[in-house]
Amino acid sequence: MRDMQLGTSINNDINTGYAEHDGKHALLAEVLHRWLFRPREPAGLRFLRRNWSWITETEGLSDYDVWLCIKGKGTMKVNSQVYNLRRGSALLFRPGDHLEGVHDPNDPLTIYAAHFEICDCATNNPIIADDCLTPRRFRLLDPVEPFEKLMEHYANVTDHHDELSKVEAPALLKIIWTWLWRLDLTMPRIAPDYLHHKLAPVLDRVKAYPEKRFKLGEMAELLGMNPDHLSRLCRRVTGYSFQAYCIRVRLARACWLLQHSPMTIEEVAMELGYPDIYSFSHQFKRVYGVAPSFFRRNQL
Incomplete structure (x- = not known):
């Protein structure tokens, strides 16, 4: 249940700002036709x-x-x-x-x-x-x-x-x-390169160990800064909060495994640290809009 709530929270965070852009969405949708x-x-x-x-x-x-x-x-x-x-x-x-x-x-x-x-x-x-x-x-x-x-x-x-x-x-x-x-x-406007460099140790660790559930405080300590500053820096560089970025990286790895490995969906879930296939599928669908099984069948 906690993981499902986290998935909902992260998805809401990822979609922050969509509602305020509804007018632009409607205009683009109209001309796309x-x-x-x-x-x-x-x-x-x-x-x-x-x-x-x-x-x-x-x-x-x-x-x-x-x-x-x-x-x-x-x-x-x-x-x-x-x-x-x-x-x-x-x-x-x-x-x-x-x-x-x-x-x-x-x-x-x-x-x-x-x-x-x-x-x-x-x-x-x-x-x-x-x-x-x-x-x-x-x-x-x-x-x-x-x-x-x-x-x-x-x-x-x-x-x-x-x-x-x-x-x-x-x-x-x-x-x-x-x-x-x-x-x-x-996403924010592109952050200067020095900010990418400053945040690189954290981003590299998240990408190297997508199965881990890193805590914002631990990563802030790694860089010698307070958690609030790291949170703002992460959002400026990646466009996401720290936890939302971790979710995105983990699910990007899931996409790769679903496309290129013989692992079952349950094995992919376990590989990436999910407690069960249901919490994995729920979070995958919240972010990508389709279930992992549909993604694998259609190789989206």
Whole structure:
């Protein structure tokens, strides 16, 4: 019962702010019915060459482009703003953006990339979405696995050219757009790198031992700061409270085990420290909206 109550509390924390954005949600939902997302080319995993660099033409980018960095390090200048790229960097480039990208040849970037355009359903003509309905150009995802799986699924769909894939691919692009937009509403603006560095010992420990139930006070003592300060720092860097972040990391590990291991759902629950399969399933569904069994069958 306690774990179920904790799951409800964490889910409420994760969704803090959604209610105050209901007006924006309604507006986006309305225009999404009038938008057609059209893939421009097959998406996929790109292993960028050691000597890779990218400078767009004078007129800038011709379409929308979603990037998700899987590994490697680099920088991307978008118009006048420079972003550091590493695992979890998710970018949405817009038509007309001027890009200058480079990476570390000793740690080259591996990315998922998806080019697409948005058309008006009534006229079938390309449009540029209003800024208030467009996700930010950059955010750092942690954990990254759920969005990585979505991009992987979209890439697999665009590899096929059957009639069903022609329907599914635009629908998935609409989901990707909505996912990024929702994240941007609930996540803070990107925190400076020094804050990520300051919090790294705690985040690394949580990711290394997702089965453990860390206490905020213990982690604050590790960093030599008071719990309230750590709580504020964690929310600023990750977008979640400390406990909500721990839940997210634990369930991201659960997703990986469900996709890539032969373990039963009960074994996954035990591996991640849940007292039973029911508390695990309840918390999984509260965060992802589906049961672990459905997730495994459909490989979401």
